[in-house]
Amino acid sequence: MKLTMEGWWTVLHGFVLGLVFLLAFAGALMALGSLRHEWTPPEFARVLRRLKIRVWTVAVSAWLMVITGSYISYVPYRASSPASPKSKLLAVHDLAALHTFAMEWKEHVAWAAPILATALGFIVTYYSAELATRNDLRRAAMVLLVLSFVASVIGGVLGFLIYKAVPVL
Amino acid sequence: MTTVPIEKPNGPALAAIVAASFGVFVLGLCTFLAELSAGILNALNWWPPVGPLVGKTSIAVIAWLVAWAALHPAWGRRELSFRVWWRVALGLLLIGFLLTFPPIFQIPRGKLSYRQGDPSCAYVSCSFSRKLTGPTPPRTSSSSPLSTAAPALT
Numbered sequence: 001m002k003l004t005m006e007g008w009w010t011v012l013h014g015f016v017l018g019l020v021f022l023l024a025f026a027g028a029l030m031a032l033g034s035l036r037h038e039w040t041p042p043e044f045a046r047v048l049r050r051l052k053i054r055v056w057t058v059a060v061s062a063w064l065m066v067i068t069g070s071y072i073s074y075v076p077y078r079a080s081s082p083a084s085p086k087s088k089l090l091a092v093h094d095l096a097a098l099h100t101f102a103m104e105w106k107e108h109v110a111w112a113a114p115i116l117a118t119a120l121g122f123i124v125t126y127y128s129a130e131l132a133t134r135n136d137l138r139r140a141a142m143v144l145l146v147l148s149f150v151a152s153v154i155g156g157v158l159g160f161l162i163y164k165a166v167p168v169l
Numbered sequence: 170m171t172t173v174p175i176e177k178p179n180g181p182a183l184a185a186i187v188a189a190s191f192g193v194f195v196l197g198l199c200t201f202l203a204e205l206s207a208g209i210l211n212a213l214n215w216w217p218p219v220g221p222l223v224g225k226t227s228i229a230v231i232a233w234l235v236a237w238a239a240l241h242p243a244w245g246r247r248e249l250s251f252r253v254w255w256r257v258a259l260g261l262l263l264i265g266f267l268l269t270f271p272p273i274f275q276i277p278r279g280k281l282s283y284r285q286g287d288p289s290c291a292y293v294s295c296s297f298s299r300k301l302t303g304p305t306p307p308r309t310s311s312s313s314p315l316s317t318a319a320p321a322l323t
Contacts (some may be wrong), residue, residue, distance in 0.1 A: 037173050070226065075218045101271045108200050108269040111226045112193045112262075115233050119189035123182045129173045136251045137182050144186065147262065 003169055004077050010168045013068040017061050018156050024057035025149050032076045032124075032142050037132040048129060058145070059117035062152060066111050069155075074107065076168070085166035098165050102158040110155035116148040182246030188240050190261035192233025197268025199225040204277040257266045 003011065032052035039047065077085045089099040123141050124131065130140045182296025203210045203221050267273055 066226075070219060070222055074222065078220060100275075104275070105269065106272045107222055108196065108225070108274075109266065111196055111229060112265065112269070115189050115192045115230070116198075119185040122185045126181055127177060130175055130177060133173045133175055134179075136255075137179060140182070140186060140251075140255060144189070151266075 006073070007169045009068060009072045010163065012031045013065060013073050014156065014159050014163065015120045017068070018152075021061040021065065021152055022057060023055045024061060025145065025152075028054035028058055029142065029145055029149075032131075032138065032145065035132045035138060037129075044129065044132070047121070052121075052124055052128075055145070056121045058148065059114060059121045062114035062117045062148060065152070065155075068116055069110065069159075070107065073168070076093065076104075085162070088166050089162070095165055097160050102162055106155045106158040107163075109151050111151075113151040113155070116144045116151070120144040120148065178246055178248040179251055180249055181241060183249050183251065183258075184237060184240035184244045186258045187254055187261070188233055188237035188260035190265070191236045192229050193265035194261040194268075195232040195265075196225065196229035196264035197274070199228050200269045201274045201277070204274055238308040 028051060031047055031054060035047060035051065037044070079086070081087065082091075086103070088100055089095045089103075120141055123137065123144075127134065127137060131141065199213065203213055203225060210221050213221035213228075215227065269280040
């Protein structure tokens with residue numbers, strides 16, 4: 001199977017960046033949740049460095065996902081031609097909700113992910129080691145991370161359903 | 170054991186959190202307002218290939234950055250009530266997320282369809298808003314602008 005340029009962009013947007021986001025999210029959540037000041041200074045410094053890398057990877061991958069999704073993959077999707085995925089979905093009664101519900105939710109809610117992840121990145125970088133002592137800020141950071149994940153997962157799952165119905169190859 | 174003294178106030182963290190929540194809220198608000206009138210929808214259409222999504226998301230990002238740029242210096246050296254501002258942030262996030270949920274932000278679209286007798290109420294939003302507005306009246310012979318724009322899916 002040979003992919004077109006649009007297909008490659010869709011693969012990058014949904015699969016590559018989505019995978020990077022998922023891996024970084026899991027690592028960041030683990031590091032954030034296990035940040036304890038009982039550790040020895042070298043261990044603590046190592047975990048902190050990993051945490052910062054993972055959190056910023058979450059933020060950068062989330063930005064790249066929404067930018068490639070909105071400005072590259074979305075353009076052929078919503079083209080007015082009858083062959084565009086949007087036209088195909090709207091032409092079939094049973095599939096119309098994949099645009100009117102799935103795509104319309106996905107294209108908006110996904111933008112919350114990079115905004116929240118960037119705020120999280122700032123908090124982790126600015127407070128750094130203090131996060132181990134400040135339970136309120138650490139918990140707030142975890143909530144931001146999870147909400148960013150939820151927004152991305154909504155986009156990812158709905159995107160997968162749309163892609164399954166009208167593949168971009 | 171690593172000793173970490175608390176030296177920095179919580180103001181910068183709350184500025185980042187509240188600003189991000191405000192950005193999400195503005196995203197939801199723009200999404201909802203775009204459904205209220207064709208004028209707003211057209212005003213948000215900054216780049217036709219992508220449509221109004223560009224305007225909505227760009228305004229949200231600008232609002233987030235401006236709010237952050239304003240709050241960070243204002244709260245940078247202050248210790249604020251975490252509980253109060255965290256709740257404000259969660260409230261903004263909740264409203265923002267709800268307003269990006271199609272059955273909610275498409276309510277104006279459903280009402281408009283209802284008023285104009287649009288038959289395309291096979292859409293999820295229309296079936297949802299139909300519960301609020303009542304059954305769709307029978308179609309008239311004159312076709313509305315919406316019925317030509319949206320495919321008849323009944």
